[in-house]
Amino acid sequence: MPKLTLIRGLPGSGKSTLAxxxxxxxFAVHLEADHFFTQDDGSYRYNARRIKDAHIWCQGQCEYYLSLDFDVIVANTFVELWEMQIYHQLADKYQAEIEVIHCKGTWQNIHNVSQASIDDMKKRWQE
Incomplete structure (x- = not known):
């Protein structure tokens, strides 16, 4: 039975490092919506207009690896609980054990998310 681990937290909380x-x-597969924006040369090119595509890609990759019986770790902000719903459905579909970890660290975020955006996420955060 595969295991699906969801790591959630604000930018700079340590999600990627923990994942x-x-x-x-x-030996789990590590996925993040941010991986969608990582180029073949390793550079990161974020495009806000493609964030929905990035999350759809991440969900599709998660389903692919769960279908092959791999353990999967997904690290995204998951500010609102509904954002994890598709992953819970995938865990049910593939009979995967699911664990949710909340990172609460306060390091510099590696993608230069503005403090205003982080403050907005804090206001919308759901436990």
Whole structure:
């Protein structure tokens, strides 16, 4: 039975770092919507107009790997609970154990998300 781990938190909370560490320890597939914006040369080119595409891509990759019985770790902000719903449905579909981890660190975010955007996310945060 595969395991699906969802790591949620604000930008700079340590989601990516934790996901990378857990993926190395458990041989799980590590996914993030941000990976959609990472180019072949490793550079990151965010495009706000394509954020929906990025999340659809991430969900599709998660389903693909769960269908192959891989453990999957998805690290996204998941500010509002509905944003995790599709992943809960995928866990049910593939009979995967699911775990949700909330990162609460306060490091500099690597994608230069503005403080105004982070403050907006804080206001909308759902436990």
């Amino acid at each position: 990378e560490k857990l993926a190395q320890q458990t």
